[in-house]
Amino acid sequence: MSLIGSATLGADGKANGNFGVLEAKDEASARAFAEGDPYAHAGIVSQIEITPLPDTFQAHRISEPMTKPEA
DSSP, rough: OEEEEEEOOOOOOSEEEEEEEOOOHHHHHHHHHHSSSSSTTOOOOOOOOOOOTTOOOOOOGGGOSSOOOOO
């Protein structure tokens, strides 16, 4: 499995949640990963939502820039 994620910010600039993009073999594996998070175990996470992405999702674009930096 691979994961990339970050905190999300409200209009006031303060953290108000988080998101992650997880590559997993199926929804059950993704849910088990999310529910195993220490924040979930501590009760800090109030909701876990799993949203499948299409097979055409280009995960490599997360780590590779879409445009080349200017010289």
